[in-house]
Amino acid sequence: MKTLMALLITIFSCQIAYSAPIGERFHEETKHTWIQILRDIITPKPAMPPRFKEYPNLPKIRLPDPKFKGISVEEALEKRRSVREYSKKPLTLSEVSQLLWAAQGVTGRIHGILLRTAPSAGALYPFEIYIFANNVKTLTRGIYHYSVRDHSIVLIKEGDFRDRLLRVSLEQEMVRDAPVVFVLSAIFDRMRSKYGERGFRYVYMEAGHISQNIYLQATSLGLGTVVIGAFLDDDANRLLGIDGKKEAVIAIQPVGRP
Numbered sequence: 001m002k003t004l005m006a007l008l009i010t011i012f013s014c015q016i017a018y019s020a021p022i023g024e025r026f027h028e029e030t031k032h033t034w035i036q037i038l039r040d041i042i043t044p045k046p047a048m049p050p051r052f053k054e055y056p057n058l059p060k061i062r063l064p065d066p067k068f069k070g071i072s073v074e075e076a077l078e079k080r081r082s083v084r085e086y087s088k089k090p091l092t093l094s095e096v097s098q099l100l101w102a103a104q105g106v107t108g109r110i111h112g113i114l115l116r117t118a119p120s121a122g123a124l125y126p127f128e129i130y131i132f133a134n135n136v137k138t139l140t141r142g143i144y145h146y147s148v149r150d151h152s153i154v155l156i157k158e159g160d161f162r163d164r165l166l167r168v169s170l171e172q173e174m175v176r177d178a179p180v181v182f183v184l185s186a187i188f189d190r191m192r193s194k195y196g197e198r199g200f201r202y203v204y205m206e207a208g209h210i211s212q213n214i215y216l217q218a219t220s221l222g223l224g225t226v227v228i229g230a231f232l233d234d235d236a237n238r239l240l241g242i243d244g245k246k247e248a249v250i251a252i253q254p255v256g257r258p
């Protein structure tokens with residue numbers, strides 16, 4: 001009887017520990033303490049994946065150079081608002097170029113590493129940027145990948161994906177109606193290779209930086225945008241042909257003319 005009681009108590013207490021909400025456990029288990037930092041030093045980490053995703057067999061479209069004039073940062077911050085309704089007018093390639101540059105464009109170099117518009121823990125840059133060009137002057141409709149190093153885009157899948165985007169984003173209509181939709185995906189091992197599981201925190205933080213850059217640049221161009229966190233992960237990943245584990249969609253961001 002005593003043994004049975006002890007067993008039940010053990011199972012019950014394990015259950016309590018196990019049933020802590022996932023978010024709480026994630027935060028707890030990735031927090032920095034001196035013991036954890038020391039443990040982390042000896043814990044093996046995954047290898048660093050390639051810093052840049054490439055599609056070597058597909059042709060690149062060189063984007064217009066970014067421009068460096070616009071409203072002040074203060075004015076952009078003051079005017080920035082989430083915009084969910086867009087006109088049917090197309091975006092120009094220059095506007096798309098400017099937005100991509102604001103998201104992840106190269107702005108410097110240190111020890112051979114290309115630095116970008118948004119900060120990144122350890123300058124490891126886990127993000128890949130894709131755009132769905134639904135209505136962009138001179139661009140074939142389809143999914144493009146942003147090639148950071150040479151400020152180019154590559155058409156990886158031609159077609160009209162607006163209805164799939166709508167379903168992916170739980171019927172949020174602005175994703176179907178926007179002339180261009182940004183999708184931010186992260187390759188987690190770029191961060192984990194240095195920071196272990198804590199690196200996940202840094203990935204989510206960086207998504208915010210990139211997203212805000214797109215917001216402010218859109219505001220400066222007189223465009224509107226909204227960041228979307230509510231989407232069906234598996235469907236979003238499938239749309240891009242990524243596995244959702246090594247690389248996964250973190251945010252979706254339509255941009256259009258208000």
Ligand SMILES: Cc1cc2nc3c(=O)[nH]c(=O)nc-3n(C[C@H](O)[C@H](O)[C@H](O)COP(=O)(O)O)c2cc1C
Pocket residue numbers: 080081082083084172226227228229230231
């Ligand atoms: C992480 C995150 C996820 C969000 N997800 C959605 C979303 O799925 N759909 C949506 O319409 N807005 C979404 N938003 C936009 C917020 O609703 C919006 O920022 C908020 O209402 C404040 O309005 P403002 O951006 O105009 O200042 C999200 C914002 C953040 C930061």
